[in-house]
Amino acid sequence: MDATPPDAKPPAAPSRQPPSKAPPKAPVELLPILIAPHKTLKARARPVVTADASAVRDLVARMFATMYAAPGIGLAAPQVGALLRLFVVDLMPGEKPQPMVLINPEIVAASKETAIREEGCLSLPGQYAEVERPAHVVMRFEDATGARRQVEAEGLLSACLQHELDHLDGILFVDHLSALKRNMILRRLAKEMRQKDSKDP
Ligand SMILES: [Zn+2]
Secondary structure (H helix, E strand, O other): OOOOOOOOOOOOOOOOOOOOOOOOOOOOOOOOOOOOOOOOHHHEOOOOOOHHHHHHHHHHHHHHHHHHHHHOOOOEHHHOOEEEEEEEEEEOHEEEEOOEEEEOOOOOOOOOOEEEEEEEEEOOOOOEEEEEEOOOOEEEEEEOOOEEEEEOOHHHHHHHHHHHHHHHHOOOHHHHOHHHHHHHHHHHHHHHHHHHHOOOO
């Protein structure tokens, strides 16, 4: 998720990569982020299984690097072309990295009370809209070590977790808007991408 509205101060670039126990090595190669209306962004991702472990380790490292470089605060595997149920999040509280990996996430409780926040998405660069979602959620997931975990979220984290979970089911934030607003944003994005293409061949 890109949570930076156009009139807000952009977040400071992270000063370092997420903590890693691995010895220092060559920088992780960034992954290209798919842009709407790419068909992979509309597909449902499959659960991660034990056999995926080593591929997932590599994918997660590259997803974090790609998310921090964008910069964004959340990135789901389908956005980089991997139809697996996992996403990475880092809200950078106090501008300090706080990386989270959520594998096979599911919402186990959601409040009736809703909250409206302005959302953006790395797959719809430069586009923002207010989205209404449950204000509080409890999400169950597996972490990078395969341990079962649970997180209770409200505020920005709640919106971000729900936004990223949506990506695993082929849902974009614009799918929560009226058809009129959605089409307006998708048309504007298409036009801006064409203009960008013609500027840098
Ligand atoms: Zn997104």
